[in-house]
Amino acid sequence: MPETRLLLKHSGDAAYRSIQGYMDKGGYAGLKKALSMDRQAVIDEIKASGLRGRGGAGFPTWIKWNGIEKEKTKPHYILCNADEGEPGTFKDKELMENTPHLMIEGMIIAGWATQGDVGYVYIRGEFVDCARAVKKAIDEAYEAGFLGKNIQGTGWNFDMYVHLGAGSYECGEESALMSSLMGERGMPRLKFPHAPLPTVAGLWDCPTVINNVETYACAPYILVNGGEWYATLGASTKNSRGTKIFSVSGHVNRPGNYEIEFGTTLAELLEMAGGMKGGTLKACVPGGSSVPILNAEQTMNAVIGYEEMVDAGSMVGSGGCMFLNEHTCIVTFIWRTALFYARESCGKCTPCREGTAWMEQILDRIRKGGGRMEDIELLKEICSQIDGRSFCGLGDAAAWPVAGALKVFPEEFEYFIRHGHSIVDGPEYRRMAPEPLTPAKV
Amino acid sequence: MAAAANEPQSVILTINDIEIEVPRGELIVESVKRIGLEIPIFCYHSRMKPVGMCRMCLVDVGFKQPDGSVRMMPKPQAGCTLPADNNMVVYTDTEKVRRDRKGVLEFLLINHPLDCPICDRGGECPLQNNTIFYGPSTTRYVEIKRHLPKAFPLSKYVTLDLERCIQCGRCVRFTEEISGDSQLAFRFRGAMMQPSTFELTDFESRFSGNVIEICPVGALTSAEYRFRARPWDLQTKPSICLECSNGCNTWFDYRVASLVRINGRTNEAVNEEWTCDKGKFGQNYLNSPDRLTEVFVRDGDKLIESNWATAFQQVSVAFQSAGSKCAALVGGKASNEDIFMLKRLFTEAFGSNNLDHRWTRCLPKSDALYRVATSIADFENEPVIFVFGNNIAEEQPILFLRIRKAWFRNDAKVIVACPEACEADTFAHTSLRYRPGTEAVLLGAIHRAATGAGGVDIAEASSITGVGEEAIRRAADAMKSGFALAASRSLLDLRNGEHVVGALSNLTIACNSSEKYNLFATSANEEGARQIEFMPSAEGKNTREILEACASGEMKALWLLECDPLSLSHDNELVTKALETVEFLVVQNHIKSECVQFASVLLPACAFSEKDGTYTNLERRVQRIKPIIAAKGSAKPAWKSFGELLLRMKGDPPPFHAHEVMQLIAASHQKFQSAIYENLEGEGVVIPANQSTEPQAVDVEYTAMEVPSNTP
């Protein structure tokens, strides 16, 4: 299948960033349609579309929107997760810089459907350009009467603000994001069944919808063309509908964002990105650094879909797809990934705080030539002691890549430990190692 | 999860195949205790909100399905944050759970320094205990441990060993949730996360000592106690703190007859489990060289060491020859037994009724103005609380914690009126910062705003007191349908104290809250002395009259028990004159005070840790102290010396044990009948209030007082 550009259709068009250009291409028609509909009918449309969260977990979006109380007793908040911290993922960045109104329109639609009062766009601290673009677009939307008081004569008021984070991966986790937004330390909060769902008590204990940038950006298309139409996209998969943007990086000829229909294969995605560069395919991390790594064979057989990718041995995740060529040292790659998680663990819970740091220490020792055979078993055990035992998803996300690599590429670890240097010693490998390695025994 | 109003209040769940019924929403970590089980914990603390940080309490959880099968959740769940629900199935001791616990402990131990042999906590350490029962026996960690400062001074009292910290967050949460001073927070993240003050400033808190006790490892240590003892070398006995009128329960840890440390002891009715820093760190005087340990008698301008017999001889001659021209004054640290026996000595042997325990400037006659109606624990459930006068966090720190809890847990509206910034302002519904001296005016304005009549004009009051009209109305609005008053007797030190207190009483009557009027004692046994009526009867003299009579030479002999008038009285000129002039002065104390220089006879008294007896706290709770360490030198319990004197002078058989004194107290004061020693184990006994008639409104001048211009 070729690329199916829906959200990214006008991404290259500079005029599309302004509200005028956006409306010239049919922008805000979805919102206008929504405003003419019953609130519940909007949610039903989202339900019919089969839209699932694009932030990583793939949770059905309509369930969140429908979970907001219909008899309003408190302010309702619409939260956009624009923290995009997952290594390998850069789709939200493009969406916010090039098509900011798409996301804003989606948030306003969500606000209408759930009787929202205020929307917050929580943007990753480093994304200053995104914040500027979104802020400008919000101002335009106010001016055009899509935000503010009495929107389009409906009598409904809705405000929107931009908030820049302070640079923590964990603040992309929805409950930590809320803590951070409320001015607390960016640590996650208790989840259901230990505490009410965010749709019941989220931001400031009020009903809150939280979705990813891309999720919101889908809503205008669904409203304009109907949920049923949207659900025809990706119909070949078990339960994944519509399009998904993949941020392709690594050893490919044309890295960048590619929007594909669910049901496309990873092989086709690789082809879109111009195929492998500098060597043949060795491995692929298809959904951002948290998801388990696939070897070449698994990659070439994988169909993109939430369930299909699990069958293939990994996950859709946030769509940060890294293709790695034959010169990549998996041990070093995984060590670098582990280092990221050790540094980004918020420190709240024991397994993640201690376990991620310990795994990094072991992998670092291995990559410096000091590995022991028992380290492989130990790493596996540490992963199993973190996975599912930590407070939030970051712990799981730190364990999966290590556990995945040990399962798929055991020989690379064994080789490194036995010989004290990588199975793929060469310039490419040396370039990747961020600090001088201890002299490898040859 | 909030239970809907119509859902039943209890749920049935299965724990380790045993079915039990528990209140809806109870945390699993508590539910398991009902069947005698325990889940290991670190971060969970029943007095603070659960956070689920340490993951020590993971259990297996599933739900019974309609078809009778059980569907287990794929991940283990933290028992400390999971509320019990119907059809829930919990396993606390499966192979999987045991493995998870081992895993968490292994993680906690990899970076723990394991310097247990020199750690204060060794032997009473939850980390050691959980490791023994649930942990791995060896480590698989071969990397280099994290190294961090091992003696970081958070404050003068608290030293932090960052390597031992297991990042459970108890200390941080204590300062956020319980003390409310938010002094601690975590800095950095991941494995480098550390508790710290903001910007590394001093850990400034009235309650910092508590974090040492709730820290589950030896990370937070007492700067003073650090490395001084091993817990198993210490002996411990229950005691009571005498630093204020709250009567907090403590553990008194001692070694070789001297105090080593004080810890909080749980008494739900009084201090829950907390202590303030005065109570925890302020007991060093027990071992101080300033302790009075021997009898001294005056010889010219010198005091020479003597013995009890000589002293008794001189005392009985002097007081008998003084006839009824003798008087006794007591301070706040004398026990019920001391006070009662001193009263007997004076009324029965010396024929004098010049007795008093009150040191305030105003001494209102009406007993009703002194009443205390609300118990400490009841404050927790009061919806509206009026804190009036002084900084309550300073005067009654632990009562302050209860009032804060009423706000934190139960959303109580707390109206705070204080002339200076105080901690209670941080959670006040309304803060009324009035100019010193304008107390009565402010109360008059609230009175008017709440009832529409009486009191004073609000606009006028606003300009006098400096409190905005709107704030006065807002406070009155919250209070008009009832409130509990928290004020202390130090208000009677104001020159118009009687009017201020009268205005408070009138306000409670006007708002239908006279059964929630509380004017609290400020020192440890002030309330006890009041209940034993250590006060002049009709023909006797009160504190001020006694001092004046001493100063004029009319009063011949004065007995000071556990008191230093120079620090207690507001009129030092009068005190000095009185002490200089009075012919015969007995000073009986556990520690040397300034008035020692005037004494004719110095009698050493036992401190609270050295004697048997009882104290009556601000809510009239009689609590027992027991002798823990031996009396110093020739010191004896004051009540014993009075018995001996009575024997010498009247031939009355003296009581040999403190409990006999209590029986005598009960015989002459009926309300003490429930306070006989057999009843005092546990939480102590609250004796009934005086039967007073319905409080009546009193005439009050709602006027301001001139205050010296140098008052802030």
Ligand SMILES: Cc1cc2nc3c(=O)[nH]c(=O)nc-3n(C[C@H](O)[C@H](O)[C@H](O)COP(=O)(O)O)c2cc1C
């Ligand atoms: C450690 C961690 C980091 C996350 N970071 C992001 C992120 O940067 N952006 C995002 O949209 N979702 C992130 N998520 C997922 C969010 O928690 C949440 O599932 C998502 O915002 C829901 O939106 P959706 O339903 O539209 O996917 C993260 C989750 C975890 C556990």
Ligand code: SF4
């Ligand atoms: S898993 Fe635990 S330490 Fe890691 S980010 Fe989540 S809460 Fe923080």
Ligand code: SF4
């Ligand atoms: S210092 Fe103690 S109480 Fe505070 S976080 Fe560390 S272990 Fe917990």
Ligand code: FES
């Ligand atoms: S005791 Fe439950 S997570 Fe710490």
